[in-house]
Amino acid sequence: MRAVAGLATEGPGAGKGARLRAVCVVALVRLLGGVADLARRRGRYETSARLFHAGRAIAERWLGPAHPEVAVVLNNMGVLCKYRGHFAEGWEAYRQALTITEATLGPRHPRVAVIYHNLAGLAHEEGRHAVAEPYARRGLELREQAVGPDHPDVAADVAALGAILDGQGRHDEAETLYRRALEVFEKHLGCEHEDLAVTFNNLAALCQTTGRLTEAEQLYERALAIKQKVLGARHPEVGVTLNNLAVLQRQRGRSDAARLLYRRALSIFEARLGAHHPRTATCRANHRKLLGEAAASGVDLSSHPGGQLDERSSR
């Protein structure tokens, strides 16, 4: 890592090898970006951040700060910022990525569609669904023009828009979009893909919100099985579904099952995202509510096996 970072601090030399050097720099930056993105997908956010920063420094130093490769790194850093809960940093990264990409490749380039999709995702994560919607629709429009309607990338845009509408309480519209996306995912990506699992989770949450608890539980179980297989048992996205399933079990009056699920979710969030991440905070508040309700009704959940761990993790 030090050797790579060192490269970024040296200046570009003039000469006839400049073109070859640029090719090598682009290859190095993409390689670093590929490994960084892999680390992010596995939930290794600190490692991912270090690699992205090294790649960005190299790209800016050797290719110039307005090069399209810099925009790629900035976009990917923005995605990482969303998952780490660093929202202001994410907005700035996307803003720069969008400016560079529109200036160098044009405002209708497929890469612009991805950045709009991600801007919408960041606003969604912040709970600003009305802000997210126009970005999501713009990204979807551009992507459909680029690859046609029956493409998994378009389905990912459709599913993302569904989550934004769901967040605004527009459940019917959201469900239609989720089911449309699922159809395309299953057709093109098979039955064990992360996109499928995320959409199962979201559809389950929608079913839960609209009172269809049995269907919600089945969908959560499918989401969880895929996520654990594809992403690993300790991935933050596994924690999301465990938290939602815990809320469901609490609603059904199954406090013991809910407690165990919260315990697993909190353990993942605290280890992978940290104690102050918004997702950790939401899960901790849910867990506290469960313990508070149990205490109010005279049930001591903390005396059950694992109770001490619950107390520690809920602090």
Place this chain on the structure above:
Amino acid sequence: MHRFTVILLGVLTSLAWLLPVVAEAKLAANHNETLLADE
């Protein structure tokens, strides 16, 4: 010399997976995932 060639080919083959990574810029896209607050 023969051994060197075999080793070189082995190294190049083992690095072949890198080609798709460096051949095309890959923009990551995020997921909008619902995390429920129990309200």
